[in-house]
Amino acid sequence: MSNRFRSDRRLTVRMTVTLFLFGLLYVLFVAALIALLKSWVLVLVVAAGFLAVQYWYADRIALYAMRGRIVEREEYPRLHGVVDRLCAVADMPKPRVAVADMEMPNAFATGRNADHAVVCVTTGLLRRLEPDELEGVLAHELSHVAHRDVAVLTIASFLGVLAGLVVRFAFYSHMFGGGRRDQNTAVVFSVVMGISAAVYVLSFLLIRVLSRYRELAADRAGALLTGRPSALASALTKVTGDIARIPTRDLRTSQAFNAFYFTPALGRHPHLGRFFATHPTLEQRIDQLGRIAVELGQPAAPGSGAGKAG
Known part of the structure; x- marks a missing residue:
């Protein structure tokens, strides 16, 4: 997508390295599953289903979970006005605008791309911030939309979802079928659970690293867009x-x-x-x-x- 949000090469390199490590971890994990399990395809299909739901319905899930609702211009003209100005400067489509009735001052953006994006602020944030401060926060959130951060993190989290499901699958298969399995099978399932648990932990940590990079990149892009x-x-x-x-x-x-x-x-x-x-x-x-x-x-x-x- 073409927009005027400026990027940070150093942060881009760091995020590229992190995503490369995700890919390497994924390849090693799948290779281990192929070597150890005969029914890993079922787990992969289930995990892919979770990924698809999270990817295609991220905006609806996030709004529901955080009690946000889409608001029209007539209800929140100031908020819509700021989003309109920033989208015009950034040369990007305007996302839907939502408000969550929460005392905690905060904001978030969600959606798999700019055409299905939502930018949401809490009522606590609207009460506390001055106009230029609100503009800075919204520029930060629009940067997440422009750079498809939700989609990136959703795809990155797929490995953790897969590893977590494999742990559960191996555990319950071993527990409920333990009396009918030989010792070699028990060893295989123990190894699978150990590898999956390790992959889950590594994936968890890499997602946190990636998320921190994305936040710094959004701060920089938003600050450069507003010039303040x-x-x-x-x-x-x-x-x-x-x-x-x-x-x-x-x-x-x-x-x-x-x-x-x-x-x-x-x-x-x-x-x-x-x-x-x-x-x-x-x-x-x-x-x-x-x-x-x-x-x-x-x-x-x-x-x-x-x-x-x-």
Whole structure:
């Protein structure tokens, strides 16, 4: 798709390497299945079915899960106006616009391509952000749409889905048919479960790495599109601080969808499990936006490391 979102070559290289590792892991995994199982085709078909449903209906599933609804211009004219302007500047089709009635300030984009995309913001976000901050957040989300990030992550997650299904398939087959199997068969199923579990863990970690790269790329592309990285930095700081004050019960509900969000719902222990995080840290994102501001000849965002003596 042709659009005016600028790309980051360094991040593109990193994402390419990560996807290559996904492909290599997939080939090794399938080779192991072929060598060890005679009925692996059934698992592959089931996993492909899950992939197809997730890929074709990602927008509907995400909206339903996060209580979002499509809104028309008459209901939210300011929101539609910002999306219209950004899409015109980016030279891309306008996605559907949705609002989720949630106190937690956040936003997300979903859909397999620009023609089936949805950009959704929460009512908590609309109440908290200034116009230029909202524009920065929406530019970030539109970058996800323009670069088909949902489709990329859906395809990447296929390996993890497949590995998880193989673990379950091997476990239940062994458990319910254990009395009718010889020792060699039991060893084969144990090996399959071990390989599948290892592949699932590696896939889980690679998806997190890929997701963090995509978030940094979306921050950069959105900041360059608007020409105001400081506004996006301000929105990030404000939203992250306000999320920390959201009741723990509401955060737990939202954490399952962290990979979709503009910034994750981290709860009261944001430093735990950074290696497993779907997003870069706030400091990394602010520092990158500070460097972009310097590139554009603007003052670095407050709190960023850009402009400091090395």
